[in-house]
Amino acid sequence: MNSDQTLPGDTARGLALDAALDAALDAALTRVLPPPELPPQFRTQLAAAIAREAALELTLRSARPRLEREQREQLAELHADYMRLRRRTLGTLIGGAFAAGAAVAVSLPWLKATFGPDAMLVLAGLGAVAGLAIGTASWVRRLGVPRLLQRL
Amino acid sequence: MQSAVAGAASDDSDVVELLRAHGRERAFALLLPRYERKVFRLCCALLRDPTQAQDAAQESLVRIWKALPSYDGRASLSSWIYTIARNRCLTAIERRRAHAALSDSEFDMTSQAAEVALEPEFGSDSEQRAAQLRELIDLLPERARRTLVLFYFEQRSISDVAQQLACPEGTVKTHLFRARAALAALLKQRGLDDPSLWLEVSP
Numbered sequence: 053m054n055s056d057q058t059l060p061g062d063t064a065r066g067l068a069l070d071a072a073l074d075a076a077l078d079a080a081l082t083r084v085l086p087p088p089e090l091p092p093q094f095r096t097q098l099a100a101a102i103a104r105e106a107a108l109e110l111t112l113r114s115a116r117p118r119l120e121r122e123q124r125e126q127l128a129e130l131h132a133d134y135m136r137l138r139r140r141t142l143g144t145l146i147g148g149a150f151a152a153g154a155a156v157a158v159s160l161p162w163l164k165a166t167f168g169p170d171a172m173l174v175l176a177g178l179g180a181v182a183g184l185a186i187g188t189a190s191w192v193r194r195l196g197v198p199r200l201l202q203r204l
Numbered sequence: 205m206q207s208a209v210a211g212a213a214s215d216d217s218d219v220v221e222l223l224r225a226h227g228r229e230r231a232f233a234l235l236l237p238r239y240e241r242k243v244f245r246l247c248c249a250l251l252r253d254p255t256q257a258q259d260a261a262q263e264s265l266v267r268i269w270k271a272l273p274s275y276d277g278r279a280s281l282s283s284w285i286y287t288i289a290r291n292r293c294l295t296a297i298e299r300r301r302a303h304a305a306l307s308d309s310e311f312d313m314t315s316q317a318a319e320v321a322l323e324p325e326f327g328s329d330s331e332q333r334a335a336q337l338r339e340l341i342d343l344l345p346e347r348a349r350r351t352l353v354l355f356y357f358e359q360r361s362i363s364d365v366a367q368q369l370a371c372p373e374g375t376v377k378t379h380l381f382r383a384r385a386a387l388a389a390l391l392k393q394r395g396l397d398d399p400s401l402w403l404e405v406s407p
Binding site for chain 2: 070072073074075076077078079080081082083084085086087088090091094095097098101102105109
């Protein structure tokens with residue numbers, strides 16, 4: 053046994069070994085557990101595995117700029133779609149407001165002639181009904197009511 | 205040659221310098237002869253099966269090659285390498301366990317066959333003793349077994365075993381003592397505690 057193997061405090065723990073048996077066992081273990089040798093083809097197989105990994109790494113590295121470019125393009129396209137949607141929504145709102153203004157301008161004389169002093173109330177009421185109808189139609193579509201009705 | 209390799213392994217500053225100056229390939233070429241055997245022995249001690257140990261050692265070294273550029277020097281190179289190898293072995297053990305759970309009957313048959321194979325029917329007395337000793341080593345608690353096996357694989361170097369298993373040297377000594385005490389107890393149980401029986405053992 054070398055100095056590395058001294059085990060201070062072992063006897064104190066009541067686990068003292070029979071010295072002769074321990075020495076014989078140590079010698080037997082040394083012979084029974086020799087350091088395993090590397091298989092002869094180990095280096096060759098390792099070199100092949102590393103070559104495969106290197107090739108894969110190279111492929112990934114060369115593909116990276118293309119993948120990054122594609123991702124940038126997709127992001128730009130998404131951003132453009134979003135901007136288009138916002139512009140369309142804004143256009144619809146402005147168009148709707150102009151159309152409503154024009155309708156009021158055209159129909160106001162007739163409403164005044166027909167309803168007298170209540171013409172403005174009637175106009176506001178019509179506006180509210182139209183707004184509620186548009187809102188309800190939008191929510192009915194969004195909640196999938198037509199599909200639900202179709203299933204029934 | 206061996207001592208030169210061991211000496212170099214204790215200080216890997218040249219590998220780290222080479223890694224910074226010239227990149228991965230040259231650093232790995234310097235590192236490989238120092239660690240391939242140690243990694244293989246560690247895998248053998250942890251996995252018990254030489255074929256699996258070879259695969260695990262190879263995969264560990266490929267991972268080390270891949271990760272070498274990201275080695276930041278916070279831990280010593282040897283600790284870093286052994287951690288990768290140990291983790292790889294633990295994954296292999298987990299996989300083996302999962303596979304065994306999937307095919308329990310098959311596993312039982314294999315282990316029974318292994319037990320039968322351990323019964324020494326032929327060969328000299330000395331060979332029979334060696335087979336018996338190997339069988340008894342396999343009966344030891346896992347930590348004690350792997351410490352004992354690695355201790356003899358590493359030519360009785362406590363510091364190498366401690367580094368490879370990432371535990372203090374005192375713990376290694378404790379496990380070694382317990383392993384040998386348990387082996388002695390097993391020998392006594394079987395009436396094989398005559399020292400003269402073990403002096404002539406050959407593998």
